[in-house]
Amino acid sequence: MTSAVTVENMTVAYHKKPVLREISFEAPEGKLIGIMGPNGAGKSTLIKGILGLVPLASGKVGIYGKPYKIQRKLVGYVPQRESVDWDFPTSALDVVLMGRYGHAGMFRRLRAADREFAFSCLEKVGMSDFADRQISQLSGGQQQRIFLARALAQDASVYFMDExxxxxxxxxxxxxxxxxxxxxxxxxxxxxxHHDVQTVTDYFDWLLLVNLRKIAFGPTEEVFTSENLQKAYGGRLSFTETLVPSAGIKS
Structure with missing residues (x-):
């Protein structure tokens, strides 16, 4: 099985305090993979560490076996909506066009074909009618769709989406x-x-459970068990028995 993302012994520390400890996993190609854990477990930090947005205290990351810096064009990223300045004066189409600069180069003029591709990405997320709308005038759901369209415009092989x-x-x-x-x-x-335990079995093929360390990783039906969820969430998820039989996922 081809590994699209490889993480080896990743440790991330803020002010010398580890927030992720020795995380290792290999994400197989062509899968939808959920990353779950309690608040403060390091889920967003894990993605940022893979993408080089926060420094690693130790460990290394590979995208199809090569460093992220070399494989940057293969990766798309949808950040948390709360982390974006939505008051920035730009249109929905211009935001999506930002996803094309990785292919054109930051200092090259985008071609008509890039605009057509960006517009097609807006169509895929049902936002083509809002192409000229200022992003500050969009609802939260519409803003999220615009960022999904921008990721599509990157035409990546691997996508990271933060909640x-x-x-x-x-x-x-x-x-x-x-x-x-x-x-x-x-x-x-x-x-x-992802944060909703009630939809995880419907949405994802594989699942990574983390709480500062890796709790479990693998096919969802193997990982999504009461035992693993209790290890990840502890008493903060006391209703897991009603969601997950002890032998595996709910039917």
Whole structure:
């Protein structure tokens, strides 16, 4: 099985205090992979460490066996919506076009073909009618769709999405799920920070449970057990027995 993402002994520390300790896993190609754990478990930090957005205290990361800096064009990223300055004066289409600069180069003029591709990405997320709308005038769900379109415009092989379902309406959630499945059909690998234990078995093929350390990683039906969830969440998830039989996932 080809590994799209390889993480070896990743440790991340803030002010000399480790927030992730010796995380190792290999994400197989063409899978939808959920990343779950309690608040403060290091889920977002894990993604940022892989993408070089925070320094590693130790360990290394590979995208198809090579360092991220070399493979940057193969990677798309959807950050948490709260981390974005939505008051920045730019249109929805301009945001999506930012995803094309990795292919054109930062100092090269985008071509008409790039604009057409970006517009097609807006169509895929149901936002083509809002192409000229200022992003500050969009709802939270619409803003999230714009960032998904920007990631699509990168035409990546591996996608990282940091809590894309948070704060969105039901229509946007359905659109995101449809998009994830479309990416999977195309052979893309998608790693998603997720928080809803009730939807994990419906959304993801594989699951990574973390709480400062790796708790478990593998096919969802093997990882999503009461025992593993209790290891990850402890008393903060006291209702897991109603969701997950002790022998595996719910039927």
């Amino acid at each position: 894309p379902f948070v704060g969105v309406d039901a229509a946007t959630e359905r659109a995101i799920v449809s998009l994830l499945n479309e990416l999977k059909k195309q052979g893309k690998t998608v790693l998603v920070v």
